[in-house]
Amino acid sequence: MSDHATKFKREPAEQRKEALIQATLSLIAEQGLQGATVRAIAERASVTQGLIRHYFSSKEDLITAAYDFHMRRLTDMTSAPADGDYSTARLRLATFVTTGLTHPVVDPGSVSLWAGFLNKVLADDKMQAIHEQTYRDFRDRLESLIADALNEVGIPASPAELRRLAIACNAVVDGLWMEGGALPYAFEPDELPKIGLASVGAIIGVELTDLEQRQT
Amino acid sequence: MSDHATKFKREPAEQRKEALIQATLSLIAEQGLQGATVRAIAERASVTQGLIRHYFSSKEDLITAAYDFHMRRLTDMTSAPADGDYSTARLRLATFVTTGLTHPVVDPGSVSLWAGFLNKVLADDKMQAIHEQTYRDFRDRLESLIADALNEVGIPASPAELRRLAIACNAVVDGLWMEGGALPYAFEPDELPKIGLASVGAIIGVELTDLEQRQT
DNA sequence: ATTATAATTATACAGTTGCATAATTGTAGG
């Protein structure tokens, strides 16, 4: 009679780690950092709290890993559709902006998550490094899309100019992203991407709004 | 001999309340919401913890009051210099943008504070109401400045257009504000206001960068 | 089947948290 109801299952390390990270992220999104206690995380991941210590040397270690995971995912979600777009540079830029200002990138949970981490970012060096890294990745990606679009219309820009344009466009996208996440019902469904396209277009001096509708 | 060293002093209610709020804000700015425990707040305000309960019915009550106080101050700091400017509408708008992108409005503590509150904002109705209120105040202020500037150069805009422009400009300013606060050493001292002016100018189609230097 | 071992659970602990309640004490009005 070996029918003892098995009390737990062993999972591959990476899978468990990610499950714990996901549990952590969902808790922070819902209740902020304070809601992410080891016990709450363990419960949400259907695991006992001791296991967290087995995979992460401390709670801070888990938080750091979760932050890295979230920021990477955010950047990837925004970049992916534009990366697969091989039409014109302008359209690629437009796709990037539109994606970054549409669900699921724009989402209360995402914004809450980002905000929840921010004060740790300013206090902890490791967090600061991750923040700087992901910010630069995102902005560099945007800068190269802008450079391509400007070349395409025959108005290339100097490196210094490109830097300024990238910072500005990044700010518009970030700002709209935040507002959309923080006030989900304050904007029409298509309003944010439209405003984003018009603004980025105005800043770099290239028309972007009419491009999106066309079928290849 | 009535020289017993007086153990405490009675302060007017409003003054004590504000002292407690200031202590709360400085703690959240430095360490996030988690650092703002009743004991830490009391100590920073040079008071014992029981007193907090005497002025605020709960910790949440204090946090809410602190949030309201901070957001009001942020909006006021940004608006004040532009309000006292009676030259041209364009200059007033430029002053508004510049002020919002310069110290002390741009400041790691301010951003940290704002972020620390955000997840509470999404969860708590009272906080949500305060957030919506201050956001609208700020954006409406910006919208009226934009409207004046456009009228001044003879290109008035429709209400719907004005709304879009205000949302976009608000996003630029907010985005730059955040980036400046989150990465204090990533930008040159004058870089953010310059980029802000150029971007807002580009979005609404009015030159703003050359105005600031002129002496009346 | 047995065994070795890592994955997982179980238990314990000292410190911290928000809050309630009681005990003081400054101070304005008589």
Add this chain to the structure above:
DNA sequence: CCTACAATTATGCAACTGTATAATTATAAT
């Protein structure tokens, strides 16, 4: 001067926190 009362301190408590350590148990290799 003193008296009343609110402002403030003092003390206590139950719940929760992160972490350490020991006890189980699934599972792959033998």
